[in-house]
Amino acid sequence: MPFLNPALILIALTAGISMYAWSNRELMEKWIFSPYLVARRNEWYRFLTSGFLHADFVHLGFNLFAFYSFSPAVLSEFAGTYGVRGGIAAFLLLYIGGIIVSDIPTYFRHRDDPGYRSLGASGGVSSVLFASILFYPVAAGGGGIIIFPLPIPIQPFLFGFLYLAYSYYQGRRRGDNINHDAHFYGALFGVVVALVLVPQAGLAFISQVRLYLYNSL
Secondary structure: OOOOOHHHHHHHHHHHHHHHHHOOHHHHHHHOEOHHHHHHHOOOOHHHHHHHOOOOHHHHHHHHHHHHHHHHHHHHHHHHHHHHHHHHHHHHHHHHHHHHHOOHHHHHHHOOOOOOOEOOOHHHHHHHHHHHHHHOOOOOOOOOEEOOOOOOEEOHHHHHHHHHHHHHHHHHHOOOOOOHHHHHHHHHHHHHHHHHHOOHHHHHHHHHHHHHHHHHO
C-alpha cells in the first residue's frame, strides 16, 4: 500500500499488546474471551480484545507470520476493486469481523462454562487466509502452501479443503486446548465476505481450479 499498510499496524498492535499482557495479569483477565463473563456481565468487548492477546511467543509468532504472509494478496485485490481507502476498509472489515464472528459459536457453546477461556487472532487470520485462497486458489510454478513439517507445498485450494475438514473434526472432538471453531468459522467468514465484496472471485476460483485439475490429469 502506498501510504498506509493496515496489516503492519495490526501486527505491531497485536505484538505489543500481547507481550504487555504477559506481564500484566489484570489486563489479560479483563480482555481474554470468557463466554461466561460475557453472558453475565455483558462484557461484549471481549469478542474483539481477545484477538489482540496470545498465549506465548509461539502462538503469537505463528499467527502473525501467517497474517503477514497472506495479507498483501488480499489488500491488493481489495485495493484494485475499491481503491486504496476502500481496500483498507474492506480489509479491516475482513480481519476484525473475522475475530468477532468466529467466536460467536464458541460463545453459545461455552456461555455456561465458568472455566472456559480463549484468546488469539486465529479467527481474523483464517479470514484473511481464506480470502487469499479464494482470490488465488492455484499457485504457479510448483509453488503452494507448506504444511509444517512436510516440506512439499500443496495448492492453496487443496490446503483450504484440508484445513476446513481438520478444523471441523477437531472442533467436534474437543481433544486439545485449541479453539478450532474459531479457525473454522473465521475461514467461512473470510470466504463469504470476499465473495460479497468481490463477487467475480467465485467464478474465477472455479475456473482456475477446473483448469488446474484438467491440466493435472
